[in-house]
Structure formats: C-alpha cells, structure tokens
Amino acid sequence: MRYRKGSQRPDVQKATRSVDMKYEELNNIVFDNIRDFNPVHTFECGQVFRWRPEEEKGEIYAGVAGCNAARIKFSDGKLTIEASGGDQEFWYDYFDLTTDYGAIKDELVRNEPKIEKACEYGYGIRILRQDLFETIISFIISQNNNIPRIRKNIESLCETYGEEIGDIEGKTVYAFPTPEALADADEEELSELKLGYRGPYIIETAKKYLEAGCPTCREELLSMHGVGPKVANCIMLFGLSDVAAFPIDTWVRQIMTDMYGFADKDVKGMQRFAEEKFGSYAGYAQQYLFYYYRDRSL
C-alpha cells in the first residue's frame, strides 16, 4: 500500500488515555489493551460507508476517514493503523477510544433489560466520530436508498471531486470531497453519477455549509435541503457526537413496533420512549438495536 501524506483534521479533542499507545513510525499507529471493539460490528452497523473488509474474518479493514486513508488490523485487543494521514490523536478520537462501552451497555440493560441481546450481539460497536461535512452529505445520499447504492454513490462522488490520497493494490484512493469542491459541482455532472434527485440537495447544502458555517444543532441541520428528522439525527449522532440522538428509520420503526408494540406511524411516541428509557445513551441503543435487528432480518 502506498500513500501520499494527507492533511490532518485540525480540531482534535484531548482525551484521557485508558489504553496503551505506541507510535512505531510515521503513519503506523498502535493502540493496545482495547476492549469493546470489533471492526466488523463497527464498520457494518450502518454508521459509515467507506470501509471494506480485506479478508473473510474481518480482522483487517481498509477505508477512508475524511481525507485520511488507512488499513486497520485488530486482534487480541491490539489495534494497528497504517494510515496516509491523521496522527495518533486523530485516530484515537475517530475510533472513540476514550469511551467505556462496557459501562454504557450495563447502563442500557439496567434501564431496559430487553435490549440485552442486542448489546451482546453488537458487542464491539463503537460510534465513530466522523467528519461533519462528510456525514451530512453521506446521509443526504442515504435517504430513500439502499446501502450498496449509497456506498457506490459516495465512492463516485469521491472519485470525481475528492483529492487523490494514495493507492491500495493498484486502486486509487480518494479523500471525501471538500465543501468547496461540491459547491462548485454542477447538476449535470452529478446526475451522471446517478445520484438522482439528491444531486441538487448536495450542491445546495455544500454552498450553505460554506456560507453559514458548520451547523451545530438540530435546527440548523433541518434548515438544509435534503435533511429531514431522520437524517438530522444521523448527522447529530455520527457527525456531532451527540450520543443522545436516536435516528428512527424503517428498521428502527420495525423494532419499535415488534418489541414495544408501537403503532407504525407513531414516530413521536417512539422518540419519546427512547428519550425516557435510554436518555443520553439513546444513540448507542439505536446502534445496537438496528444492527441486531437488521442482521436477523437479512
């Protein structure tokens, strides 16, 4: 794997270390003694679209986070990251390694015992702290869409408008496009990428992102074209790390009707239930429930 040096995300949060960390050489980062992490569960639980397994067992994944490409390996509590860019702070933050997921699962089960199976099933899910703009555009694309096509659409977007950041086994890797690049795109170009009616949403949203600055709350997100209640909750959860957000899509709606007897239309009731039962951990609950239920239904 060859990489060009990528730029780093500027605003990295400081975090308290609970795992061992070694900096072996440039762009080769190791975190040891990690609990509650599983690459398959984390990358396949529907929160992110740009990571692919390199082998059947799912120990190794390759993908891109914002403008940083990487191949990660995880076994026996040791996470090794071979990256084009992003320092140890960036990746520590990205994988949310400061958060104690064991304690979160205990708390969720204590308040709502019926969620235990879902927590056990998706035991290694971590909610990635993703780039805000990438999250906004990705989840605009996700509306009324299916996962294979979402992934495909996002990759074409990156190939067309993203900066080249390296190549992996002969295949070029592209960063997620900047707001500037997408604001400058035109509708015809986008329609060639088969984005459908979401194309204009993307251009308009990129322009607004540049003019009005980063959205910081639900209201600002909802003011963007193509962002409704469900997509806004996804952006809050995955892009703003607001782990109290509880996105209700068709799967979660199914869960709520099956598990808790809600009427199919009663999204408000479901939202209130999540708030009362799961509180500030509702986002984690949503991920466990969604992943468990979707895998059982496939």
Add this chain to the structure above:
DNA sequence: CGGCAGGCGGTTA
C-alpha cells in the same frame, strides 16, 4: 411489471 430501499419536500385539508 409493481414494490421497495436506512426520507424528504411540497401540497393539501
């Protein structure tokens, strides 16, 4: 062929 996929915007009553 209609139905549907991790919804949304616009229009009605």
Add this chain to the structure above:
DNA sequence: TAACCGCCTGCC
C-alpha cells in the same frame, strides 16, 4: 400539523 404523493435509481 397530519396525511398524502412523487421522486432518481437499481434490484427483486
């Protein structure tokens, strides 16, 4: 403010 409807595209 709730209930409909149409929507790009691709796959069944």
